[in-house]
Amino acid sequence: MGTDEDRVFKALADASRRGLLDRLRKKPGLTLGELCEHHDMSRQAVTKHLGLLEAANLVVTRRRGREKLHYLNPVPISEIYARWIGRFEQGRMAALDNLKQALEGEKQ
Amino acid sequence: MTDTEFVYTTYIRSTPEKVWQALTTAEFQRQYWGLALISDWKKGSKWESDGGCNHVSGEVLEVAPPKRLAYTWSNFDGEPGHSRVTFEIEPMGEVVRLSVTHDKLKTAPQTLTKISGGWPHVFASLKSLLETGKGFDIARNKESAAA
Numbered sequence: 001m002g003t004d005e006d007r008v009f010k011a012l013a014d015a016s017r018r019g020l021l022d023r024l025r026k027k028p029g030l031t032l033g034e035l036c037e038h039h040d041m042s043r044q045a046v047t048k049h050l051g052l053l054e055a056a057n058l059v060v061t062r063r064r065g066r067e068k069l070h071y072l073n074p075v076p077i078s079e080i081y082a083r084w085i086g087r088f089e090q091g092r093m094a095a096l097d098n099l100k101q102a103l104e105g106e107k108q
Numbered sequence: 109m110t111d112t113e114f115v116y117t118t119y120i121r122s123t124p125e126k127v128w129q130a131l132t133t134a135e136f137q138r139q140y141w142g143l144a145l146i147s148d149w150k151k152g153s154k155w156e157s158d159g160g161c162n163h164v165s166g167e168v169l170e171v172a173p174p175k176r177l178a179y180t181w182s183n184f185d186g187e188p189g190h191s192r193v194t195f196e197i198e199p200m201g202e203v204v205r206l207s208v209t210h211d212k213l214k215t216a217p218q219t220l221t222k223i224s225g226g227w228p229h230v231f232a233s234l235k236s237l238l239e240t241g242k243g244f245d246i247a248r249n250k251e252s253a254a255a
Contacts, residue, residue: 072114078229
């Protein structure tokens with residue numbers, strides 16, 4: 001139990017890996033080559049980061065012919081959310097989040 | 109599968125048979141999903157939702173217990189057509205890997221938004237139910253669990 005969670009937090013504790021998750025959120029199903037395109041990281045570094053994300057179940061892959069497609073899997077984050085925030089804070093958190101987005105002028 | 113928008117996966121400490129039961133039994137679904145999908149789960153049969161904030165329906169495409177279940181899903185908000193939901197259940201030692209793919213959503217952006225936000229909650233709740241006997245109160249948080 002603890003180790004699954006440790007992997008998730010460890011995987012998220014790195015800006016490059018969070019960047020990869022952002023890319024996959026915007027565009028699901030990217031290949032390794034496509035994921036390397038807009039990063040200054042080497043292909044080896046991207047591969048290593050993806051390995052950690054996959055081990056934490058934050059990235060899921062599917063094969064299409066010879067290609068491996070990568071997808072963001074937010075289920076472990078939902079589990080964390082449900083454990084600490086979900087039960088009591090949902091309404092208030094949503095309000096705070098909306099306020100933050102409005103003040104910071106973020107798009108959804 | 110080029111139209112696949114997401115593949116969501118969770119690992120559950122359970123058996124494929126129990127996970128299958130959870131996916132196809134109304135009483136189970138209500139506990140982790142806040143709605144029930146009513147059907148006899150035979151290929152070609154219809155299903156429709158009972159409870160929940162969106163009425164959804166579709167046709168059963170594939171039934172291979174306890175491994176694979178696929179059905180069509182009527183899109184939300186008046187978006188025409190049906191998308192497709194496919195569950196895959198794979199035993200992996202002491203755990204079961206459960207994946208859901210929801211595809212054919214290219215022409216239904218509203219449905220995609222709601223669905224992609226909904227499934228992670230449904231899966232997290234299902235995992236909790238099977239491992240601890242308690243699902244989350246998804247029905248109370250309808251806007252975040254539209255699926």
